[in-house]
Amino acid sequence: MLKTFVVEDDPEQLATLKKIITNHIMINDFDMTLALATDTAQTLLDYVSANTDTEGLYFLDIEYAGQQLNGLELASKIREQDVNAKIVFVSTHAEMAFLTFERRIEPLDFIVKDLGQEAVKAKVEKDIRIAYERYNKQGVANKAMFSYSKGGQLFNLPLAQVLFIETGTSRNKLVLHLTDRIVQYNGKISDETVAHPELFRVHKSFLVNPKMLVRVNKQDQLGYFANGETIDIAIRKMHDLLALIKQSQLPVKLN
């Protein structure tokens, strides 16, 4: 069962949120409950710490007047306990720190209170539906994840976004190419080859996600990706790569 939580320090707004959520769950007959609706952040944190197997949808405000925890800290602590937590920030536009939250929390959504009651209601309901869908799919296809670390911080992302890892221009720096992102981080390609068995080392400076290759040119020893990026493939590795493609029946064009 997916549990829903609300932390909002304004009693009227808390009551409204409670009403919207319980009504929507009831109307749609979702396998969900409103487990906790409170005005203190610490209460939710205590609940999550006590019930470590919680999987939840959390509606959080960002600033709680007079409380030690703020929305960001609360969310990051929830994330530590509940890896799949679906977090929605409900706050005024001025308090939102969209970039920061996206980077640190990866929230499900932001709901801007100033947009008016109707808009807030519509968004809360939509987020409940999305969270419920994701919760149900989660069990079926446990998506493969990829992670890298920076400054003691772990960043996770779906493996389906990873194209390849390349040795950087300076020592001990690697460049991770994603479908719409370039990430430079500290590491050695030999260590990464061991750490990520799902990736394939095609060259002394390239570690590739073979599932993302769209075309391999045997003559020029080049591999192509959907966004047009290319990698070099060593002659010794070409044979192994082709065997892997054949064996896993990957949709890679050969020419």
Place this chain on the structure above:
Amino acid sequence: MKYTNGVDFDTIRVLNYRYTGEGRTIVYVYWYIAAFDHCYSVMLVFMLQILINRELRQRRVYLTVAIMTLFLTGLYMWFDDYSDIATFIVNMGLLWFVRNKKYFIVTSLTATLAYIFFSFFGNFATETAFHLLHLDVNQWSGWLFELVGETVVTACMLAVAISFQILYKRHQRQFTDGVLLNVVVSALAVVAIAFFAVATAADNYNIGSGFLGILMIILVAILMINGGTFIYLFYSYTMRVQAHRQSLERKQYDIYVSNLESSYQNLRKFRHDYQNILLSLGEYVHAADNPALTHYFDEVVDQSKTSLTRDFGHFDNLDRLKDRSLKAIIQNKFSVARQAGIQVRLEASEPVDELAIDPVTLARVSGILLDNAIEAVTGESDGQIAVAVVKYPKMVELIFSNSLATPISRPAELLTAGRTTKGAGHGQGLATVRELLDPLENVTYELGTATRFEFIISIESE
């Protein structure tokens, strides 16, 4: 004038000496030549002055100059000592006619000194010429000597006038600069006084003109050195005063900014409370089931919503940044962006101290990234720029982002010089950022183009 054209000094004495027998004629000739010489000398000085100072070109001045010339010629015929000083002092009477007194002093000193110098030179040149042509200076060639001498001096003075005009045209601004004029005036005054003093001394103690020349050279050299030292000291003093003033201004600016920040924080608190009051009031109003009240309330909320979100944001969270160079550059670029009608926001959820990166590198990199962002969204109706400072236990990340009108499919291309979506030649910026950040061991970066353009600099604390 005594040291000037030698006729009344050397030549006439020689003439006197040679033709003692025909004393009368000689005295007659001597008188004419001397009168012409004096008159012409004085005229030359005035002429040069009028040529290089436009303000003197008026009828009253011409008249005064004519009277002065007559007066001075008469004076010198009667009493010839200290004629240069006398000319210069009488000359100062022209100050009456000009408004730009300082500039007049420059021109009149230039004219007097130039005349003194070139009459020496003219005399010497003429004597040399006569000597080379084996011409004797006698009763009749005295006139010739005089004519040649004055022609040389006149030519030199005209050259001075022309070069002064050229100098004035090329460096007009320097001539109106008060400080520079002061320096020039004092330098010229010192040279003039020195010359007059040395000349007077040489005269009274009967020192020869050769020794006088050497004395002059030494004196001028000393004056040059003194002048240089003076100018150097003057400027270094001005610089010090300026630096002091700047640091004072800086301090005041800092106080101003911190006051602004604290009052802005109060405003933010108020806005927060106000918005929340409005929101909870809204709950009651909607529950009350009074259509007129609901309608009125919604209108009020609509209005305050736009006014509350519109012009806020550019100062938000700035007080949380303690790194001065980052703060300064964000403040600067945000105000540029705001003037271009771009929405800006700064996110800093926690106070951030000094960052573990060289401030100059950080300033250059963030400057380039913000300039790129401003350039990218300028002209877009809904352009947005946001900067976030995200703090982790062992790392600080700076996120620079801007909205994208059209998505970029290949982010890797952006990092190569000369290839961007902005057209050829604009990609140098990101390539420079890369060059600056690549060598830093504790710094890595990310570049994202999914829904918006995003450049993240991760600075690990050492």
